[in-house]
Amino acid sequence: MSGADIVNPGIGLIIWMTIAFAVVWFLLAKFAWKPILGAIKKREESIADALKSAENARKEMQSLQSENENILKEARAERDGMLKEARELKTQMIEDAKAEAKVAAEKENARAKEAFENQMNAAITDLRNEVASLSISIAEKVLKSELEDKKKQQALVQELLKDVKLN
Amino acid sequence: MTGFRKNSTNIAKSAILFLFSLLVALPALASGGEEGHEEKKEFNAGDMIMHHVLDAHEIHFITLHENTPEEKHISIPLPVILYHEGDFFVGMSSTFHHAEHNKVDNYIMHHDKFYVANEHGELEYDENHNVLNAAPIDLSITKTVAGTLFVMILMMWLFFTVAKGYKKRDGQAPKGIQSFMEPLIVFIRDEVAKPSIGHKYQRFMPFLLTVFFFIWVSNMLGTIPFIGGFNITGNIAITLTLATFTFVITTVSGNKNYWAHIFATPGVPVWLLPLMIPIEIMGMFIKPIVLTLRLFANITAGHIIILSFMSLIFIFSNLYGVGAGYGVSLLSLAFSIFMNVLELLVAFLQAYVFTLLSALYFGAAVEEHH
Numbered sequence: 001m002s003g004a005d006i007v008n009p010g011i012g013l014i015i016w017m018t019i020a021f022a023v024v025w026f027l028l029a030k031f032a033w034k035p036i037l038g039a040i041k042k043r044e045e046s047i048a049d050a051l052k053s054a055e056n057a058r059k060e061m062q063s064l065q066s067e068n069e070n071i072l073k074e075a076r077a078e079r080d081g082m083l084k085e086a087r088e089l090k091t092q093m094i095e096d097a098k099a100e101a102k103v104a105a106e107k108e109n110a111r112a113k114e115a116f117e118n119q120m121n122a123a124i125t126d127l128r129n130e131v132a133s134l135s136i137s138i139a140e141k142v143l144k145s146e147l148e149d150k151k152k153q154q155a156l157v158q159e160l161l162k163d164v165k166l167n
Numbered sequence: 168m169t170g171f172r173k174n175s176t177n178i179a180k181s182a183i184l185f186l187f188s189l190l191v192a193l194p195a196l197a198s199g200g201e202e203g204h205e206e207k208k209e210f211n212a213g214d215m216i217m218h219h220v221l222d223a224h225e226i227h228f229i230t231l232h233e234n235t236p237e238e239k240h241i242s243i244p245l246p247v248i249l250y251h252e253g254d255f256f257v258g259m260s261s262t263f264h265h266a267e268h269n270k271v272d273n274y275i276m277h278h279d280k281f282y283v284a285n286e287h288g289e290l291e292y293d294e295n296h297n298v299l300n301a302a303p304i305d306l307s308i309t310k311t312v313a314g315t316l317f318v319m320i321l322m323m324w325l326f327f328t329v330a331k332g333y334k335k336r337d338g339q340a341p342k343g344i345q346s347f348m349e350p351l352i353v354f355i356r357d358e359v360a361k362p363s364i365g366h367k368y369q370r371f372m373p374f375l376l377t378v379f380f381f382i383w384v385s386n387m388l389g390t391i392p393f394i395g396g397f398n399i400t401g402n403i404a405i406t407l408t409l410a411t412f413t414f415v416i417t418t419v420s421g422n423k424n425y426w427a428h429i430f431a432t433p434g435v436p437v438w439l440l441p442l443m444i445p446i447e448i449m450g451m452f453i454k455p456i457v458l459t460l461r462l463f464a465n466i467t468a469g470h471i472i473i474l475s476f477m478s479l480i481f482i483f484s485n486l487y488g489v490g491a492g493y494g495v496s497l498l499s500l501a502f503s504i505f506m507n508v509l510e511l512l513v514a515f516l517q518a519y520v521f522t523l524l525s526a527l528y529f530g531a532a533v534e535e536h537h
Contacts, residue, residue, distance in 0.1 A: 005221055006217065006403070009403045009404035009407050010305060011404075012304065012307055012312070013222065013309065013405065013408075015306060016306070016312045017315055017404065017405050018408050018411075020312075020319050021319075021377070021408065021412065023319075024319040024322060024381070025373065028323065028373065028376070029373030029374075029377070031330060032326035032327055032329065032330045033376050033377075034373070035330045036329060037356070039334075039337065039338075040333075040352065042338065043338055043339075046338055
């Protein structure tokens, strides 16, 4: 056993080591390193994805919140607008109604007046007719009674004719 | 939160237990080194350390009744496979230990090495006591091969379990062993592969992960006492094989740009190319050689340092008596514990460095024109 042995590589050891190492390298590469590295990578990617999606969700939430606020603000403004509009509409409607009522009343008044006048006119006409017929009938009766006395009539006509001769 | 605290106290408890076991085990490791030197009673630190660092044909735990007629080794024998001139020999290392002259079937085991017996059935030596016999090709399942196979099986069990966890808890948080391994896998991917290789890192991930965990688990196995002192990554054959894999992958996946960098280094005048090309080609081979030596030297040095501290105890007790040995043992133990904790760090660090450099070489091979 000499000191030189220590730096003298044994051929048997080299052969065994080469075979054993190559076999283990192959087996570990196929059945250990590949699945292990794959799983680590997959997990790292999924963690990175999860972090990214969490960040995205946070941002989305933030934007959603601000959007909500905007919507709320808009809704409030719309409500205010609607209320104002309604109030205006109400005033308008009241005014319109008032004006319409006034117009209608005036119209009604005018019609009533017209009807009244018409009726009055009709009444006057009727009355006039009545008076006329009445006076005609009176005159008829008078005339009738007057004409019944022939002598008187002749006398009168004589009288009248006397006046006419002058010319 | 309370679950985590409970877990962390458990981890702390097991860490203390582990350190304590080291403290108890280290002297045992050191004393084990004295076996097998019946011819000289004197403690030889160099031999002891070499014996622990080098590969062996058995997993040796402890020697009982040392240097007495009833000396007994407690060890697991390992298969011996020899090939010589078209013939295979398969047997157990224990049969050699028990055989007369350590000779079985014309093969002689001498200092943990095998030789072919000469026509007299003996070994021949030259004047420097070197064996002259022919040596068969040794394909035995040695301690390091056994350790390697153990680490490989452990890794497969471990990561198949982890992979099953991902299938079971698809898209959910990891649990148990899965949550321990995931940070390491993600570390290799995000801190080693991605910055070194770029967007083409994916096809190199299986190799990088296998190499990282193999080196790390092997390094850790080497720091565990009582189990026979495995020194897988401290064996140059192992690190050479690993570096060869890196070299082959680099060379095979080298693109136009990579080869252009070697044979027509951009920005270098043409008259310098005859000098540059050999340097670049040398560089191609120096890279894996450096990988081989760095890992091997770091792990071996760690083992040697710890064993040296332990040897100090026996050297001092031999020189100045048992009392001096006990005295030095306090200091040696303290340093050894420090070194062991450091080795835990080095175990991870060297696995990381090997993986990182491999990734950098792959990155250079697939780099697009810039």
